[in-house]
Amino acid sequence: xPELPEVEVTRLSFAERIAGARIERLRLGxxxxxxxxxxxxxLRGRRVLAVRRRGKYLLLDLDxxxxxxxxxxxxxxxxxxxxxxxxxxxxxxxxxxxxxxxxHDPRRFGAVVWAPAEDAPQARKLLDHLGVExxxxxxxxxxxxxxxxxRQAPIKQVLLAGDIVVGVGNIYASEALxxxxxxxxxRASQISRxxxxxxxxxxxxxxxxxxxxxxxxxxxxxxxEGKTGYFQLEAAVYGRAGQPCxxxxxxxRAIVQGQRSTxxxxxxxxx
DNA sequence: CCATATACCTGGCAGC
DNA sequence: TGCTGCCAGGTATATG
Numbered sequence: 001x002p003e004l005p006e007v008e009v010t011r012l013s014f015a016e017r018i019a020g021a022r023i024e025r026l027r028l029g030x031x032x033x034x035x036x037x038x039x040x041x042x043l044r045g046r047r048v049l050a051v052r053r054r055g056k057y058l059l060l061d062l063d064x065x066x067x068x069x070x071x072x073x074x075x076x077x078x079x080x081x082x083x084x085x086x087x088x089x090x091x092x093x094x095x096x097x098x099x100x101x102x103x104h105d106p107r108r109f110g111a112v113v114w115a116p117a118e119d120a121p122q123a124r125k126l127l128d129h130l131g132v133e134x135x136x137x138x139x140x141x142x143x144x145x146x147x148x149x150x151r152q153a154p155i156k157q158v159l160l161a162g163d164i165v166v167g168v169g170n171i172y173a174s175e176a177l178x179x180x181x182x183x184x185x186x187r188a189s190q191i192s193r194x195x196x197x198x199x200x201x202x203x204x205x206x207x208x209x210x211x212x213x214x215x216x217x218x219x220x221x222x223x224x225e226g227k228t229g230y231f232q233l234e235a236a237v238y239g240r241a242g243q244p245c246x247x248x249x250x251x252x253r254a255i256v257q258g259q260r261s262t263x264x265x266x267x268x269x270x271x
Numbered sequence: 272c273c274a275t276a277t278a279c280c281t282g283g284c285a286g287c
Numbered sequence: 288t289g290c291t292g293c294c295a296g297g298t299a300t301a302t303g
Contacts, residue, residue: 003296033279033299056297073296074281089281107280109297125299153274161274162298169296221296258275261294 002071004134004167005210006221007056010071014079014101014224015051021096022047023062029091032103033072033111037122038065043114048096055130055166060094065116067094068126072109078102079224101224131164134203135211139165145196148188155191155199156184157258168203171238172210174263176202178237183269184262185255237263 002010026040043062052059058077060067071077083100086093092103092112103110115123131147132139147164148155158164159173168176177184179202182195191199214223236246240263241254250267 006296030280033297070297072279072298105280106282107295109279129299151273157274160297171296259277260297 002056002075002221003169003172003210004053004056004207005172007058007071007167008053008135008211009214009221010077010224011051011053011058012223014077018048018060018079018096018098018101019050020047021098024095024097027086027093027095028112029086029089030108032091032105032108033070034113036112036114038114054127054133055162056169057126059118065114066118066123068111068113068115068123069103070111070126071103072105072107072111074107075103075105075110076222077224078104078222078226080226129163131162131166134165134167134207139200139204141197141200144200145191145193148191148196151188153188154185154257155182155188156262158188159203160258160260165203167207170260171235172203172206174238175236176206178264178269179206181269183271184257184264186271237265239263 023043023046026043028036028040046065047063049061049063052061056070058069060069069077079099079101081099083093083102086102087104089106090102090104091108091110094101103112113122113126117123118127132143144165148158151158156173156177159168159176160170162168174184176199180195180199182191182199237252240252242251244250245252245265245268248265248267250265252263253266255262255264
């Protein structure tokens with residue numbers, strides 16, 4: 001479900017409401033991607049100080065340690081004063097005196113991991129290799145181009161890897177490359193500085209717009225207030241195989257790269 | 272260091 | 288209607 005914009009929109013929808021809350025208990029359902037890493041009862045009485053985001057991870061800063069949350073492919077969070085009885089896919093309830101933060105995740109690729117500190121091994125394993133934040137102001141075109149020059153893999157896969165810039169998932173990778181007029185199969189190292197600049201701008205633009213619109217493109221995205229679907233950013237190429245390009249009318253093409261589908265316009269993205 | 276394949280798990284949908 | 292096969296927003300980990 002979530003790429004960076006959806007994770008950020010989720011964060012914004014509950015961060016202020018949960019800040020300062022006291023944890024009463026943590027209930028876990030079926031196993032997620034990794035074990036929590038601590039006895040759930042030991043979190044009782046901790047306070048949630050803030051909710052930050054790093055890439056697609058949400059970091060719940062506690063007055064002692066932190067919780068790292070990931071939504072995987074199908075996860076969503078809901079924060080409400082109370083929750084209905086947990087369903088089969090509700091795998092975490094963080095019960096606080098301000099409300100219950102519930103993780104709903106049918107595929108269970110998501111995660112809830114406790115770490116004693118952000119620089120502790122449990123957190124570093126997940127965060128250390130992450131690239132720069134695209135919306136934080138630290139994402140610079142020159143450094144982006146320099147990083148791309150060192151990579152021989154197709155640009156689409158380099159973007160997805162997330163070790164140069166975080167947050168660009170399968171949908172926005174195709175969308176940003178379309179916006180920049182770059183063929184997804186082009187080796188990253190072959191991208192000139194001017195074209196890297198265009199791609200840099202396209203990534204910022206597509207992600208920022210999606211955050212602004214409260215989610216994006218995603219069919220079933222719901223933020224932590226349970227709000228959904230008042231937006232619906234139109235995808236230019238993602239999921240539009242065979243349909244006419246909105247710019248030139250050429251049929252959008254679908255290919256597979258690294259076991260993931262990629263969409264592009266063969267005319268607007270010549271190389 | 273880099274590139275690629277694999278694994279994890281469930282639900283929805285197209286096609287028969 | 289019911290079954291089968293395929294596809295899906297992510298990413299750590301193993302392998303070459």
